[in-house]
Amino acid sequence: MNLENNKNKTTPLVLVILLVLFAFVFGGGTVVANAEAVAETTSVQEVIDNSIFVTFRKGDNESRGKYMVACYFVPMEYYDSSYTYGAVIFPKDYGIKHGLVSDYLRVAEENGVVVINIVAIKGITEPNGYGLNFGITNIYESNLSRTFTFIFYAKDADGNIAYADPQFADYSSLQAGEMTTEELIQKAEQANDVQSSFRSIVLKLQELIDSVWIYVVIAFSSVVAVWGAYIGIRVTVAKKNEEKINARGMVKQLAVGIIIMFVLAMGTPLVINGLSHWVTW
DSSP states (O other), rough: OOEEEOOOOHHHHHHHHHHHHHHHHHHHOOSSOOOOOOOSSOHHHHHHHHOOOEEEEEHHHHTTTEEEEEEEEGGGGGGGTTEEEEEEEEEEEHHHHTTTTSSHHHHHHHHOOOOEEEOOOOOEEEETTTEEEEEOOSOOOOTTTTTTEEEEEETTTSOOEEOOOOOOTTTTTTOOOOOHHHHHHOHHHHHHHHHHHHHHHHHHHHHHHHHOOOOOOHHHHHHHHHHHHHHHHHHHHHSSSSHHHHHHHHHHHHHHHHHHHHHHHHHHHHHHHHHHOOOOO
């Protein structure tokens, strides 16, 4: 196959549990070097996090035979001309069989697994960044329905490498065609605009969370402290069995409430942060 660069009962125990809960809550090939130089050094991970998978292209002609191309876009502000940009390509079933799930080039080399490693020779200069295409040509008839994995990567001079999320495609079911350079640039610009808008929303959410976070923690802690103290008093002064049972039920409710608040308090920032790295096209 040719390559195309492109969380028992006694009152003391209940009070101890409450004290522990309070403590817990309060505790806590190289692309052409004609790009504009970035103002600060951008890590390869930052480059990958901000790069965009634009689309797949496929075609069939005399010089390339049946081929598939994965198109990526690196925004100008994250592009570093000193980095090497490339793509690792291999059949999906082949990758699963040989454990190619991360650090693809190293794993492939250590285990003697053959993969296609395409290094970009020339990037397509676009208004807001650079387009990079990686493909396979002369796909055999027996492989037309076989799913291939395309993984874009960036590598610095020290050998640090970061990989983008895998993209999958098979020639037979791929709903794509060839594009002119203008059409590809337009699609890249549209993808970049969508990602920029999405990131702007996420940044606003992050700023909102950061600005109110301390107040949320104080509010949650105050509710837990007041309600916990009330329950502690109820448990301490309870004399009848029914009163004790009710008081213990309130302790359980408090514990559940703390767990829920903890999940919300810890989970919301994680969700927002996760959104900043999630882009679907």
